[in-house]
Amino acid sequence: MNFLAADVPDPTDFPPPADAPGLRALDRSFRCDICGDLYDAPATIACGHCFCSACIRSSLALKQECPSCRKTTNEAHIRPNPALESVISSWKEGRSFVLGLIKREKDRATPSSSADKHTAKKRKRSIDQSSSLDAFGASVAGPSRHAHVLSPRRADSASTTPKPHSRTKKLVPKSNSSADATTIPSSDIDEGEITPPRGAAPKEDALVKCPLCQRRIIYRLLNAHIDNNCKDPTVPSEHNNNNNTAKSSWQKIMSGGGETHSRNGIGQHKGKHKKRDSDSDDEHPLPLSGYTTLKDRQLKDMLTEQGLSVVGNRTIWEQRHQRWVLIFNANLDKSLPNRKTRAELKRDLKKWEDERGKSKKTLVRDTHQYQIDHKDEFARLIEQAKGTKVKQFSVKPQSETGNSHSLPLSSPPSIAHSAHSSAQQGNDVIVVDSEEERLSQRR
């Protein structure tokens, strides 16, 4: 891993507002307040706040309230936001393009320093004050010991949502910023920008649903159709669709490469047979499960039913199934052409399990050896850490915001308790691929 040295794209990739009005704010408004990345499967809840589908689902599993305004809500309130989704995918392209233009402009203006700029790392960009409003620092809790959860970034939601924390205020003042060395992060593709998910795009003559009007349309015509405000007369209707090639290619996408699904009606699973012959967009979200009452056998069956590994212990099975439900359902909040296949989702699940296993391992590892292994990295990190000097000036007391009270919190469902406690226990690296599974069972 490379931690601080890694270029993680964020709004400060753009010049400050004085130099490039609106660009930072624009990039910031396309980012989820939970993960800080560009929205992935943007999903709106009842209060109007928007997060990545997976982010809000993770949050709601622990506490059934909006993370920004604390209004009580639950999974049933999650609605996909296809309009924003298509904005984001355009922005991923446009973002790099605009950054390239800015950089070229800058290089032309200051040809002498262009060589330096070219290799400059984003981390070394000059410190400027307006960046206090970027990424996560958009605004901060007012001086109260009680929660002021803030959602300062979206004016639209602020206007439609009653403000529960009227005393929330910005402690960080806006200020005019000075020049800012703009560079393009070297790893802009780090958050999957530009590159569409592999294998997710349908064949160009495949039949897909328009994310806006839900009517069916040939994929290659989709952009033109949307550009035409969904008034395109050439959209074939569902009933005179005889395109078997398109249909079968679609089914392949939806089923993740022809995997079979054994169904045995165990646990909380409600019947949800796919009407494979008529409507390929008929995938239903998986129900959330309470695991505490399930027998090991039932839990394993549920995993098998989803084509998942049963390697590991009970805790791991629960985590695996819960995570699977989450990423599966979040995937359904993407418009059809952007959805991942089952196989891709499984790879994501495996990656997730591997990363959790890794972080656990790191904790128990011999720290001395770890230091030796990562010597260069540490040296760099320490250098960076030393790079900032704390400035000691003082803060005015904000006594007027003293004794507010937080909104009542709904108690988390029992599933959250079990998920949380089990999350503390799991400690193995888990493999999902069936081949690796066989290997590890043999060991």
Added chain:
Amino acid sequence: MDARLRRVNKEITDCKNDKTSQIKIDLFDESPFHLKGSFPGPEGTPYEGGLFEVDIVIPESYPFQPVKMKFITKVYHPNVSSASGAICLDILKDAWSPVLTLKSTLISLQSLLCSPEPNDPQDAEVAKHYMTSKASFEDTATYWTHIYAGGPGAKEKKDKAAGKVTDDEVAIAGLERAHVDRFETLGFQRGKVIDALRRLNYRGPNVTQISDDRVVEELLK
């Protein structure tokens, strides 16, 4: 890079780029998940002029679980344990939200120093002191800021020689030297007197309420 690491990375970058908030976040050791935060004490409070350091541990399920924070610097405050630095603040517990950040949480700690909540204390003795005599409490908090947080007037580093009881300890305990002296002359060990008077909250108007017999009783415990 996993989502938690990416987020922590962005948060540290954001803090580094932000000169106005006075919040600083450093790596504590090798781990990106064990960090050291610091901020100056708020102006117009007993903490003014001090620099307060905070131990930050980022749990595995961050940002869905709250970040763990405690003061490294000793703080005399009703909502901070004078012994361990543990903090009583709702957003560090069940009022956490995943949209809160390291920076916003540290700013909330800074704000906590401005507005103590003695009715929901972390340190009961300090809270009692605060409620009995705010002026005396502020003297003690100021003294702690001087000797522990590098506040102005911190000329003498406290003498930590074993067993040596100095007047510093009277000030650290938030007591008056005259009171300690008086019970010491009764033949009690000075350190014991300080402990007993602190437990009894022998300050301000309490001094006239608490009889000498009660103090002696406490001393004989």
